[in-house]
Amino acid sequence: MWNQIIEEFSFSKIGGWSSIIIAIVTLFTFLRKNQVITTLTSSNVEKLISSKEKRILIKIIHYFFYIFIGFIFSIFLTIIYYNIGVNIDFSFILFLIGAILYLIVVYIMTTKKSILDKKLTRTMNIFVSMNIFIAHSFCFLSVVPVYVATYLSSTDFSITFDQTHELYGCLMALVVSSFLFITWHLMTGLQLSEKFSEYQYQCFYIIDQEDKNVSWFIYHLIDKDRFLLGDKEFKDDAKVFRIEERTQIFSEKIHLFQKKKE
Structure with missing residues (x-):
């Protein structure tokens, strides 16, 4: 038992x-x-x-x-x-x-x-x-x-x-x-x-090293080491795109873009 x-x-x-x-x-x-x-x-x-x-x-x-x-x-x-x-x-x-x-x-x-x-x-x-x-x-x-x-x-x-x-x-x-x-x-x-929220949209961008009046907005990674960037804050509105290495982007100053609500 x-x-x-x-x-x-x-x-x-x-x-x-x-x-x-x-x-x-x-x-x-x-x-x-x-x-x-x-x-x-x-x-x-x-x-x-x-x-x-x-x-x-x-x-x-x-x-x-x-x-x-x-x-x-x-x-x-x-x-x-x-x-x-x-x-x-x-x-x-x-x-x-x-x-x-x-x-x-x-x-x-x-x-x-x-x-x-x-x-x-x-x-x-x-x-x-x-x-x-x-x-x-x-x-x-x-x-x-x-x-x-x-x-x-x-x-x-x-x-x-x-x-x-x-x-x-x-x-x-x-x-x-x-x-x-x-x-x-x-x-x-x-x-x-x-x-x-005060802002409708927020994203990050970097300043072009050759032309300080141009901003490149960071959209997303396209593979392990490269980002897709564009000349507009919204990807669908961009006319010019570029691909940048991760190390290059993070060697530069990254800015925050904030678009307020209307």
Whole structure:
């Protein structure tokens, strides 16, 4: 009997925890191999010199980094709500408030001259709009943690080896909710930032060494070591193109071009 118990404990319980450890080690190896910290802190110029594949990788890493932060914050909220002792009705209240605030955010994003645009200064408008967006985000992110906290309270949950299935289920619910929330949050935040951005377009250029009145705008890499440049800020408007080596471009002073909204 004891041999059976030990065998069940070893393979079903410890095995579950060992899979988490393996996943963490694998994640750490991936992050170290792909220089994620360097990638996450890349400047706009550093992103410019990256290949298309590297730029896509940067976006993917940013996306999953935000999901990870959302997941950690969801756990934090779950612990708070669990200790407070909230009930399931609180989740509906948060969702309702979040939905109302989201409608306000949509109004701000889609209306060129909203009430806030007319009544407030630009700085105050951004401050108020971002606070409404943050409050909406907090309400939506809190919905699933409230459900999880309510479930844990009803089952007298404790972190022990005999409740790994419950733990996995709760963590999976938080992961899925974090994934959906971050996707929604980034899409909404991007539209909101475009609303308040002063600039319609930004790019980099260098000054021609022979004629200082001519600027060459940097479009993108065409292979590992060469860039495509043109005489206009927009590639489709350019009449003259040239190909320049990476080393040559970065031996010169790089300027930032910013076109303001009309």
